[in-house]
Amino acid sequence: MDPEEFRRAGHAVVDWIADYWSTLDARPVTSQDPPGTVAAALPAGPPTAGEPIEAVLADLDSVVTPGLTHWQHPGFFAYFPANTSGPSVLGDLVSSGLGVQGMLWATGPACTELETRMLDWLAGLLDLPERFHSSGRGGGVIQDSASSAALVATLTALHRASGGRWRGVGVDRRYRAYTSTQGHSSIEKAARIAGLGDEGVRPIEVDPETQAMRPAALRAAIEADLAAGEVPAIVVATIGTTSTSAVDPLREIGAICAEYGVWLHVDAAYAGAAAVCPELRWSHAGLEYADSYCFDPHKWLLTGFDCDAFWVADAAELVEALTVLPEYLRNAATESGAVIDYRDWQVPLGRRFRALKLWFVLRWYGVEGLRAHIRSGVALAARFADRIRADDRFELTAPHPFSLVCFRLRAGDEPSAALLERVNATGRVYLTHTRVGGRYTLRLAVGSPQTRDEHVDEAWELLRTTADGLLPEDDRPTR
């Protein structure tokens, strides 16, 4: 495809996306087709001769989009949001067009330097502790996801806990990781990948009201392991747990980590973006204790997946843990020590130019635009929570400090699960569930930039009227 063919086809694809976004609200948010529908509509092999882009776009409409879950739909309230935005898509388009692979500074100086600068911009935007800025020993890097950030933190923690021996001789079964029972599944997965096994992770109990980690339980677990001759290597605290957006008490947890010399990683995948707003920075109090921290601009900061922002307080330690230097990657810039080679900050060798989408987003929206986006999400969640509070058939099951509301029918697990199934079957909204204290709980997470008051109100109306059908008048609790 030559540049002029690309120009023509590119305009058509841009138009296709603009039209898609304009018509999102009219589509069902989830596909109602059974498994195999899309696969059955695709031929068994590629064509022998090439086809025009128009043919592919036609199949995109007839085969692919009817089979999608539309994450950018204003009625998408499931999981956590995976926001994107026009400027993010355009930054990523430039990245695709440049086709730069920035594994080393030498293979893309601007790719590396823009990334360092963007992570400093984000650190300033969230008012992160000075230790994470690149002006000192620390610094930031883009990972694909908070899962990979947790893995990289775990590996560096093992390197530190073993006094540097891990790199040469590997782990043994003495090392332990700690997170609350509400910590994300990726923490367990990271520990498994790093060779600790699922039994190497200690689940720490939470306060039943707040769902936040109990520092006393963490201390007890660490002391028990030490007494048994085991080695506490890493604690992962969460700002905004996946189930309920609970905030672990970082100050108390951090003091314990400092006392016992344990690596503290803070996973703020979803709620980190809240710190863009000064009034929500209480959630990050105590972060100065952390050895590493991450949040996902791809969740709630208008930047398309994948873009996890990960910082460490001591970059040298991270690089020492992860570097492998074969002859074919040696170069003068690396040997000068004056540059960052981000390949040594992550699991894969290769890397895309993801800083571009951050740069486009941060410049298009500006600080005030990003704050307005976060505040809108918080306000929409509060609006919805008010509806829940006002209907005595429903109850909130956890605090809602950010843009996630957890709720259920007082009548129990079974009607609550039926309620979720019925509202999702309408295709107008998509919510998911969790369990809080063992009880079935629905989750409504606001995040799509297209979501407005009327969409939240429509979701509520659907829930309210569906509950009417599920709960006979005389079964309704009276209080």
Place this chain on the structure above:
Amino acid sequence: MDPEEFRRAGHAVVDWIADYWSTLDARPVTSQDPPGTVAAALPAGPPTAGEPIEAVLADLDSVVTPGLTHWQHPGFFAYFPANTSGPSVLGDLVSSGLGVQGMLWATGPACTELETRMLDWLAGLLDLPERFHSSGRGGGVIQDSASSAALVATLTALHRASGGRWRGVGVDRRYRAYTSTQGHSSIEKAARIAGLGDEGVRPIEVDPETQAMRPAALRAAIEADLAAGEVPAIVVATIGTTSTSAVDPLREIGAICAEYGVWLHVDAAYAGAAAVCPELRWSHAGLEYADSYCFDPHKWLLTGFDCDAFWVADAAELVEALTVLPEYLRNAATESGAVIDYRDWQVPLGRRFRALKLWFVLRWYGVEGLRAHIRSGVALAARFADRIRADDRFELTAPHPFSLVCFRLRAGDEPSAALLERVNATGRVYLTHTRVGGRYTLRLAVGSPQTRDEHVDEAWELLRTTADGLLPEDDRPTR
């Protein structure tokens, strides 16, 4: 940014890319600016109020592109190619616009099913063994890179070698991985991440002529480890090593793996694409022994980074090794067992809709178009190798079965290194180096779709005339 603003800005960005591609040949392939140049040109923080896209595009021209290594430049001969193409960029653009996160089938049925189908298309295109097709127990998935593929293979191999105990109790220091001394650094990195330590990897010697693994040396290493009570867990064979594109003898290696029950992973990151052409499939003979296999369409198959295609012969084993299922990811489709959840085939939880770019590429080029691309690379490399052979100051240092040519000045390491430095300093070409049998070797890897006869000829002219300046007439060897 609303859809109409996106449409207007999107056309401008498409035009920017078309213009960039049209002017690539006139740019220096690498930046000659010192470290810090790009960073110094960027403000210390994001703007308070938003800025127009035009301002960002202007800085893209004035700050970013002058600081880049241009991977798509026709004079880019470094490392291995990281090809992209118009249809790949457009497929990725659609993916960005949809903003689908396909961690589960339920979160993007079409994202999952198109990916399964595209990996089957690729398996057919490369004529991979039947065991890797999704119609049986096997199947394919897109990983970000061959590094991650090696990691996932290593983890599944540990799961198998431990009889399933690895998942619960972790690794210990008895497990061993094997690859040739020419195996990629990511294999060592994968073993380190998995907790085996650098000492857990046995480097197997190669034939000095072919640079391919010696099966007898592999057998000896496995037997020595078994005798010492250690557990051989995984062998990684390479089709197309990074230094010289050597091809390990899969049939002999596979038979040894079968005999001792060791997982065989085949890393064909670069050269796998060659199997698109029937006349190059000799390189894949013996692949039916492999438990897993990967190659990178993002290297030599016109698909932008990141896109590693990874197959396993037994998908259930892979899923069992990697799955973690918290309540908030439970859903009816997963529990039906009728769908694939690709999150369980990889390290991160989240995933982009990368199958789209493969779909666009495979349909736009068709089988014949892709074969023509591979054949062009092989022919250009052969053309260059002929020039080397015809000048008795130069010598080839390894066979060139694909599109990589390894060569040096007979005069020795120092003039060879000086030659590389001088030709790269012109900004007209970018080559990298390696060592073969300890001796400094230049590498010229053809891959950019813009590279034509005249670019290879220009590279040769630069090398030849630069050598004139480096080697006084009377120092020239006579043979």
